[in-house]
Amino acid sequence: MTTRPDPVRDADAEALAMARALLSGAEHAALAVTDPADGLPGISRIAFGFGPEGMPMTLISSLSAHHGALRANPACALMVGEPGPKGDPLTHPRLMIKARADFVPVDDPDRAALRDHWLTAHPKAKLYVDFGDFGFVRFAPVSILLNGGFGKAFRINPAQI
Amino acid sequence: MTTRPDPVRDADAEALAMARALLSGAEHAALAVTDPADGLPGISRIAFGFGPEGMPMTLISSLSAHHGALRANPACALMVGEPGPKGDPLTHPRLMIKARADFVPVDDPDRAALRDHWLTAHPKAKLYVDFGDFGFVRFAPVSILLNGGFGKAFRINPAQI
Numbered sequence: 661m662t663t664r665p666d667p668v669r670d671a672d673a674e675a676l677a678m679a680r681a682l683l684s685g686a687e688h689a690a691l692a693v694t695d696p697a698d699g700l701p702g703i704s705r706i707a708f709g710f711g712p713e714g715m716p717m718t719l720i721s722s723l724s725a726h727h728g729a730l731r732a733n734p735a736c737a738l739m740v741g742e743p744g745p746k747g748d749p750l751t752h753p754r755l756m757i758k759a760r761a762d763f764v765p766v767d768d769p770d771r772a773a774l775r776d777h778w779l780t781a782h783p784k785a786k787l788y789v790d791f792g793d794f795g796f797v798r799f800a801p802v803s804i805l806l807n808g809g810f811g812k813a814f815r816i817n818p819a820q821i
Numbered sequence: 822m823t824t825r826p827d828p829v830r831d832a833d834a835e836a837l838a839m840a841r842a843l844l845s846g847a848e849h850a851a852l853a854v855t856d857p858a859d860g861l862p863g864i865s866r867i868a869f870g871f872g873p874e875g876m877p878m879t880l881i882s883s884l885s886a887h888h889g890a891l892r893a894n895p896a897c898a899l900m901v902g903e904p905g906p907k908g909d910p911l912t913h914p915r916l917m918i919k920a921r922a923d924f925v926p927v928d929d930p931d932r933a934a935l936r937d938h939w940l941t942a943h944p945k946a947k948l949y950v951d952f953g954d955f956g957f958v959r960f961a962p963v964s965i966l967l968n969g970g971f972g973k974a975f976r977i978n979p980a981q982i
Contacts (some may be wrong), residue, residue: 669900675824679839685879686892687910688904688910688911690851690853691864691898692851692853692854692862692863692864692898693853693862693864694855694861695919699921700855700896700919701853701855701862701897701898702853702902702917702919703851703852703864703899703917704900704917705900705904705910705911705968706911707910707911707914711932715923725829725966729890735861735862737853737861737862737863739851739864739866742903742904743849743866743903744862748945749848749849750849750866750867750868754866756863756864756865758856758861758862758863759964775852784908784909785909788971789946796910797900800957803939805886807865807866810949817944
């Protein structure tokens, strides 16, 4: 270990507001998983949104590699916050969320409400939401890191969001 | 196991051309690592580009969480291919690359050439490329998957790229 200071600070009000804006504006996310075939990191793009109760969610196909990975090991990490076309993309804020994936069973009594809520925010998903291989997955955040650009890293307690 | 067909096909010429366009157009990537603190997936945004010899690379700070993760375990996954502001982001093509990270030592005789090549493609990096905590990392691709939209998944041999 070194003696250099921790570059990550506890979130202040401004950081929390930025984190909430990144979350609420996200329609997709990058998802990191552990590949059950080799134990190595895997990565995918997923749809991103929220359930009626505010829990982060996705809608994924059981044909996808990340579906199998999350079934085998629900520990994952999400990144939201897309850089625009201008400027250094590393100065654009992004949120990195360690989470656990919780599959919503197809016969879950909440599924109809989840489906309606999801389609309000993701109307294009009506093309496939009722396909047999698609299902909802909730993400329970474990820890959150905000990178607001160089030298602006903040840890956020999931309970604060 | 089920008997359903493998949804991933071997890349054809069109898929290879799409993969090459995604790679050459990428200035940043999402990086999945294994967090050495807990063994769980971690995710970050990194700069992305190529060395003079065409190897995928990044320039990262040793203060970043992913630097420590890659030092502890060089197995990682990269995703490139940013959705535009319109349409369903999941229909936008992206490339998912499993790779091994190889740190370029600060006294590597190739570093000066790498630096000049990098700055040509990433001119804004001149603000920090010579900071003591920044260093180059090469990625040796192990496997590549192209998702060109729903139902268009292709595996690509890294030797084909």
